[in-house]
Amino acid sequence: MTPQEPVFSDEPTRVRQLVSEFFTGQSGADVGASGLDVLLSMGADARDDCAVFDIGSPLTLVVGSDYIRGSKFILHEMGLLSDFDIGYYLAAANISDVAAMGATPIGLLSVIRYPHELDDEGFRQTAAGVHQACTDFGTLNVGGDIGNAERLILSGTALGVCRPGKALKRSGARPGDLLCVTGACGLLGAAVAYFPKKDSFAPRGLPADAEQRLLDSWRKPRARVAEGRALSEKPYATACQDTSDGLKATIEQIMQASGVGFRVWERDVPVDPVVRMVAELMKVDPLALTMSASSDFHLAFTVAADDLTACRADFTALGLDFFVIGEATDDERAQAVSDEGTRPLPGVAWKHQKSDVSLLATGASDAHAG
Amino acid sequence: MTPQEPVFSDEPTRVRQLVSEFFTGQSGADVGASGLDVLLSMGADARDDCAVFDIGSPLTLVVGSDYIRGSKFILHEMGLLSDFDIGYYLAAANISDVAAMGATPIGLLSVIRYPHELDDEGFRQTAAGVHQACTDFGTLNVGGDIGNAERLILSGTALGVCRPGKALKRSGARPGDLLCVTGACGLLGAAVAYFPKKDSFAPRGLPADAEQRLLDSWRKPRARVAEGRALSEKPYATACQDTSDGLKATIEQIMQASGVGFRVWERDVPVDPVVRMVAELMKVDPLALTMSASSDFHLAFTVAADDLTACRADFTALGLDFFVIGEATDDERAQAVSDEGTRPLPGVAWKHQKSDVSLLATGASDAHAG
Numbered sequence: 001m002t003p004q005e006p007v008f009s010d011e012p013t014r015v016r017q018l019v020s021e022f023f024t025g026q027s028g029a030d031v032g033a034s035g036l037d038v039l040l041s042m043g044a045d046a047r048d049d050c051a052v053f054d055i056g057s058p059l060t061l062v063v064g065s066d067y068i069r070g071s072k073f074i075l076h077e078m079g080l081l082s083d084f085d086i087g088y089y090l091a092a093a094n095i096s097d098v099a100a101m102g103a104t105p106i107g108l109l110s111v112i113r114y115p116h117e118l119d120d121e122g123f124r125q126t127a128a129g130v131h132q133a134c135t136d137f138g139t140l141n142v143g144g145d146i147g148n149a150e151r152l153i154l155s156g157t158a159l160g161v162c163r164p165g166k167a168l169k170r171s172g173a174r175p176g177d178l179l180c181v182t183g184a185c186g187l188l189g190a191a192v193a194y195f196p197k198k199d200s201f202a203p204r205g206l207p208a209d210a211e212q213r214l215l216d217s218w219r220k221p222r223a224r225v226a227e228g229r230a231l232s233e234k235p236y237a238t239a240c241q242d243t244s245d246g247l248k249a250t251i252e253q254i255m256q257a258s259g260v261g262f263r264v265w266e267r268d269v270p271v272d273p274v275v276r277m278v279a280e281l282m283k284v285d286p287l288a289l290t291m292s293a294s295s296d297f298h299l300a301f302t303v304a305a306d307d308l309t310a311c312r313a314d315f316t317a318l319g320l321d322f323f324v325i326g327e328a329t330d331d332e333r334a335q336a337v338s339d340e341g342t343r344p345l346p347g348v349a350w351k352h353q354k355s356d357v358s359l360l361a362t363g364a365s366d367a368h369a370g
Numbered sequence: 371m372t373p374q375e376p377v378f379s380d381e382p383t384r385v386r387q388l389v390s391e392f393f394t395g396q397s398g399a400d401v402g403a404s405g406l407d408v409l410l411s412m413g414a415d416a417r418d419d420c421a422v423f424d425i426g427s428p429l430t431l432v433v434g435s436d437y438i439r440g441s442k443f444i445l446h447e448m449g450l451l452s453d454f455d456i457g458y459y460l461a462a463a464n465i466s467d468v469a470a471m472g473a474t475p476i477g478l479l480s481v482i483r484y485p486h487e488l489d490d491e492g493f494r495q496t497a498a499g500v501h502q503a504c505t506d507f508g509t510l511n512v513g514g515d516i517g518n519a520e521r522l523i524l525s526g527t528a529l530g531v532c533r534p535g536k537a538l539k540r541s542g543a544r545p546g547d548l549l550c551v552t553g554a555c556g557l558l559g560a561a562v563a564y565f566p567k568k569d570s571f572a573p574r575g576l577p578a579d580a581e582q583r584l585l586d587s588w589r590k591p592r593a594r595v596a597e598g599r600a601l602s603e604k605p606y607a608t609a610c611q612d613t614s615d616g617l618k619a620t621i622e623q624i625m626q627a628s629g630v631g632f633r634v635w636e637r638d639v640p641v642d643p644v645v646r647m648v649a650e651l652m653k654v655d656p657l658a659l660t661m662s663a664s665s666d667f668h669l670a671f672t673v674a675a676d677d678l679t680a681c682r683a684d685f686t687a688l689g690l691d692f693f694v695i696g697e698a699t700d701d702e703r704a705q706a707v708s709d710e711g712t713r714p715l716p717g718v719a720w721k722h723q724k725s726d727v728s729l730l731a732t733g734a735s736d737a738h739a740g
Binding site: 151 | 376377378379381384385387388391392393396399401406407408410413414417421423425426427428429431433434435436437439474476477479480481483486489490491493494497498501509510511512513514515516517518519520521523525526527529531
């Protein structure tokens, strides 16, 4: 290869290069503006869900930005999701990043750029979806940037606050910690896998209520704000991340950030019945579909084994739930363990491929460098 | 028209509808999350450059989001601006919004979504431009969201802080206040007007140094951070906004936000010599080109006449400058005044048209609802 030849690396490679070139050592930096007491306690080098600022306040500021795919929202293109639905999803995706830090969302800025063919009502519905999600998740919709564009472009920035030192990181898991998840993952990915191929399954298919459940997973995604707050209020969680890249990718990212490994107990991973049905139609492993790319907003987190009972009690008192699905190890490998033995984690982890994403790797993406 | 017939309003209409439906009365709202002392002091209803939060801190948080056009960056498409240049511009555009509030920028989040054809070096250069602008404007580049997309998508969110109550609004101009601007506007718009039509001017054209000046206006735009800080540290400025929609649009927006009118003294409006040259080639009024859509990052602001001398002295002491170009009136009209009489402000104000923007109305857009 000559030096002039263009190189097209995949996204994880580009993220690594950027972090290496621009962000190394940034966390802990003083902003340095004259007369200001502002500290970036977690920067892009932390590669977490959000950046964290201390601005001399009793509250720490948590902020993250997420672009979501516009015209690539295949279920929207198919007419299965409305303009309202994708507005709602945009807000939920951004608020989820704040929730994953254990912060309470205080505001959402959104970028809604619409193509000429989106009429007033479609635009209004998109904005109404954003607004409704902000209301549902207890945060303020503070506007942002709207205008036209060649195509639909949806991006957002969520702001949150937490007590100083209480932001939940991806990097604190220790060998022996238990790996937990707030619910069954994979529904959103299963929906994207199912609907475009639905005709190919005929005469088999899903019953109407199962299809409805798949669509509802996109229409009313729930950012786990209460769960994040519960985890940040007590010192139980040693690491936390939302599962918007899919459970497998999330586990691998916590693994890399924390420098641990994970053993996932296959029989303890919750599998949604509808995900199982889709997997059977597709003739794939239900656990693989559960763990593959799927832009769910569950939280995956780790707790010390000794704290499990107290953490469970706190969740129960709040009407919340989680599943213990594995444990951290010291060997920096992620493995699935069953009676049949040990294997690499099943599923297709989310990645931005150079070529188009595979069937299982579709869904909204989530690539934070800050 | 039947109720079902789609309606395609222009962007200002859509912004008004959104504000009316979702944002009225938002400013001053308590975020309302349990146990938090967080107030949204300026929300999307204020229709200012940024939203402003008080989070119980000695510093007030200012935050704004701006999408900039990707493939519509015509000078980039023409190869006149590099990937680095548009990354730099993205950061400057967002930091300018914070500067226009009189706040000190503390961090920038950026969304860089690249098409498959952008190679590693192009991506790196885009990110390097963002990073360099953050460095130049004294703020931290805290990452954001990167990944691929069908086309280049660039968006950002800038965070800043100022002393409580010191954020500069668009809404405080009072009749009799003097209208000021930090420099000659219109260079970026003139560049967009000139280069795509350059061949049509032959054999006339611009000398090389004039072309260079046009390109440099895009390559090294300067967010007026120092000017904004100077204005916020003293109580002189009654209103302030950046000129990223063009000077005419900016004056009209301050006018509407403040409920005043403006008389602009034509002979006092600074006109860049190169803007004049482009106007002559185009056979348009140089003042019209100066005031038309152009994504400059000057600040337009108002001060009480009695404060002018002190404000000027502060600027001079900091090595900064501004021009007094008119005065606020009580009649809610914006007019240009010359020896020949009075006329509406010349130029084509930025608007997102339903159809494509006119020659003068090109340039990066800036449509904040918060």
